[in-house]
Amino acid sequence: MSAIAAIDSVLATPPALNTLGPVTAAPQPAPTASFGDILSAGMQGVENKLATADDMVRKFTLDPNVPIHQVTFALEQARLSVELAMQVRGRLLDGYRELMNMQL
Amino acid sequence: MDPVSAALITKSLDGLALRLEVTATNIANANSKTYRPSRVTFEDSLRAAAAKGPDAIASVEPRIEALPRAPFGDEPRTDLELDTAAATAGRYSALIDLLGRQFDISRTVIRGGQ
Amino acid sequence: MSDAMAISRSGLDVEWQRLQVIAQNLANLNTSRTASGDPYRPMRVISGPDATFADALARKGAVSQPGPVRVLGVEAMPGGVRRVYDPSDPSAGADGFVNLPAIDQASEMTLMIRTSRSYEANLTALAIERQMFSSALNLGRSS
Numbered sequence: 338m339s340a341i342a343a344i345d346s347v348l349a350t351p352p353a354l355n356t357l358g359p360v361t362a363a364p365q366p367a368p369t370a371s372f373g374d375i376l377s378a379g380m381q382g383v384e385n386k387l388a389t390a391d392d393m394v395r396k397f398t399l400d401p402n403v404p405i406h407q408v409t410f411a412l413e414q415a416r417l418s419v420e421l422a423m424q425v426r427g428r429l430l431d432g433y434r435e436l437m438n439m440q441l
Numbered sequence: 442m443d444p445v446s447a448a449l450i451t452k453s454l455d456g457l458a459l460r461l462e463v464t465a466t467n468i469a470n471a472n473s474k475t476y477r478p479s480r481v482t483f484e485d486s487l488r489a490a491a492a493k494g495p496d497a498i499a500s501v502e503p504r505i506e507a508l509p510r511a512p513f514g515d516e517p518r519t520d521l522e523l524d525t526a527a528a529t530a531g532r533y534s535a536l537i538d539l540l541g542r543q544f545d546i547s548r549t550v551i552r553g554g555q
Numbered sequence: 556m557s558d559a560m561a562i563s564r565s566g567l568d569v570e571w572q573r574l575q576v577i578a579q580n581l582a583n584l585n586t587s588r589t590a591s592g593d594p595y596r597p598m599r600v601i602s603g604p605d606a607t608f609a610d611a612l613a614r615k616g617a618v619s620q621p622g623p624v625r626v627l628g629v630e631a632m633p634g635g636v637r638r639v640y641d642p643s644d645p646s647a648g649a650d651g652f653v654n655l656p657a658i659d660q661a662s663e664m665t666l667m668i669r670t671s672r673s674y675e676a677n678l679t680a681l682a683i684e685r686q687m688f689s690s691a692l693n694l695g696r697s698s
Contacts, residue, residue, distance in 0.1 A: 387546070391443050394539050398449040399488045405535055412542045419549050427553065458559075461684060462621040465559040466604070468680050469566030469624040471673045472573065473603045479619050507618050519676045526683045534690040541694050 379425065383418045390415035442543050448498040449491060450536050456483035456503035457533045463505055464526045471517045478508045478517060480525075558621070559684045565605070565623035566677035572626050573600040573670045580658050581667075587646040587653050595656045596631040603627045632657075 390411040397403040460481040470476040483503035490497040576598050586595035605625045634657050642651035 390543075390546075391446050394446050394543065395449060395491070397539070398446070398453050398536065399484070399491055401484075401532065408539060409542070412539065412546070416542070416546045416549060419546055423549060423553050458687075459621070461687060462559045462562065465562040465566075465680050465684065466619065466621040466624070468673075468676050469562050469569070470602070470604060470619075471566075471676065472570070472670065473624060474601070475603060477619055505618055505620065519673065523676055523679055523683075526680050530683045530687040530690075533687050537690050537694050541696070544695060 379422060383415075383422045386411075386415040386418045442547060444495045445491070445498065446543070447540075448495045449487065450540050452483070452487060452498055452501055454533060454536055456481060456487070457529050457536070459483075459503045459505070460529045461526060461533075464522050464529065467517065467522045468519055468526070471519045478522070479505050480508050481505055557688070560681060560688070562621065562623045563677045563681040563684060565625060567674060567681070569600070569602045569624050569626055570670050570674040570677065572629075573602070574667065574674070576600050576629060577663055577667045577670065580656075580663050581660070583656060584658050584660065585655060587644065587655050594636055594654045596635070597656050597658045598629050599632050600629055601627045 390408075393403070393408045393411040397405065397408045463479055463481050467478040470478070481503050483501060486501045486504075487498065490501050580597045583595040583597075589595050602624055604619060605623045636654040637657045638652045639655055640651055641647055641653050644653045647653045
């Protein structure tokens with residue numbers, strides 16, 4: 338149980354997430370928020386960024402006056418948030434595997 | 442990748458490629474006496490089809506229409522044609538780039554962040 | 556894309572030939588007698604869409620379909636000779652007049668400038684098409 342609490346505290350305030358700006362409109366992850374809430378808030382953020390990027394691409398395709406830098410910026414933000422989510426997923430899996438390998 | 446966005450981009454690329462061909466023909470025929478310059482339109486039909494979904498988008502056909510006659514002087518405007526060619530090529534490159542970036546994102550998910 | 560490049564290349568070809576004919580006209584400004592005995596006849600290149608190619612692609616009526624251009628023919632210009640009084644010329648007739656080709660140097664020069672500009676435009680178009688072609692090859696080259 339202490340191992341789970343350790344993972345919890347490590348992931349509760351991931352510094353990298355903050356560099357991308359506010360992830361969602363959800364309340365800031367507080368030490369009392371559940372693990373599942375943090376995860377789903379993170380995924381929602383990725384979804385939003387992907388949807389924004391897709392919307393920008395659509396706008397650009399139909400209207401030549403949309404500035405291209407807005408589109409590429411939105412796409413890069415989306416990509417970075419996906420990469421971060423993948424990294425988090427990887428760490429989580431590693432932690433889970435480690436847990437499962439422990440003799441209890 | 443969203444099917445509507447993918448359909449919009451590929452259809453745009455088709456239309457732009459045709460536009461370049463027609464523009465090249467207009468430039469090559471600058472000194473052909475009986476030739477009437479033409480142009481390609483597809484943006485308006487694409488915009489209308491965008492709201493209706495991927496099938497409507499797929500059925501959009503870029504159209505070649507004759508350029509309206511100038512009020513005076515029928516000299517071919519090769520300078521404007523060159524501008525059209527450059528703008529078309531630029532827009533084409535931009536769409537290819539955006540398509541590539543979207544593929545990148547999908548690739549990131551597939552690789553699981555590796 | 557390769558179609559567009561073929562079209563621009565055909566434009567280069569046509570304008571090149573047009574330039575050759577103009578140069579020939581200018582060189583023969585004062586040719587009063589050719590091998591046939593007549594004065595030189597000024598020529599013009601007539602160009603137009605390569606109809607056989609374009610028609611094969613589309614059957615539409617009045618709207619020009621994309622396709623290469625070609626030389627339809629090299630024709631003698633109407634309006635034959637100008638007569639100049641010069642009894643000392645070996646080809647002068649009994650009345651002392653020489654028949655010379657009715658070439659207007661100014662119009663030939665104007666057409667030459669126009670042809671040369673058109674040639675350059677086709678060259679620029681070719682560069683643009685090549686660039687568009689290579690940008691398509693960049694799809695999937697991820698960063």
